[in-house]
Amino acid sequence: MSLYRHALPQLADRPFITDGGLETTLVYHEGIDLPHFAAFVLFDRPEGATILAQYFARYAEIGRANNVGVVLESATWRANPDWGHKLGYNAAALADVQRKSIDQLLAIRERYATPGTQIVVSGNLGPRGDGYRPDARMSPAEAEAYHGPQVRTFAATQADMVSAFTMNYLDEAIGIVAAARRVRCRSRSRSRWRPTAVCPRAIRSKPRSRTPTRPPMGTRRIT
16 A cells, blocks of 8 residues: 555645656766666666665655655656667566566665655656657657556555656656556546546547637737
8 A cells, every 4th residue: 555645745835855866866976887878777787776775765864864755766767668678678577677666665765754754655757768859759648558557557566656757748748647547547446447538637638629709898809
């Protein structure tokens, strides 16, 4: 059972910190080679999990020293099918990495959390393509189908939330939100999947058309 999934404490009126950029820190400050900027590969290297744990523990220590909350993002920004294929990971291997990353953060929470330092565990998603230019565009429906397996894997863990980072065009972000809402609907029904169309506040791929309204009396429409 997730600790905060249904009541995220960072939404209340108190300060939280996040980590400061996992891949950037490891590559440029610690000199660690990350192919395709993928931190999740460290789980398959000797001492790799220890390197990740030390990185996250620093932020948990900062939070506890300053009596503020912490949001920790899993090391899975690159753990999607396209980047996984480039790194030799199939769907099963990616799902395993995602579970390992969440388990690691749960262990850190167990060690460092206090009443004054609540630690939120977030499953991190990154873009299908490059993080700084939209070179693999998808429709919202395509993005939902693409990122859905990763969202569902996180939902089956004790992660409190999912986050999407460096989304450089709107449709991909919309698709991720739709995937998360679909999982939310399933958790409400408990017995079966419910179509996005009947999910409360569902994301729509196309905006509803609206009938133009007449301007109020005494005003002019500027064209």
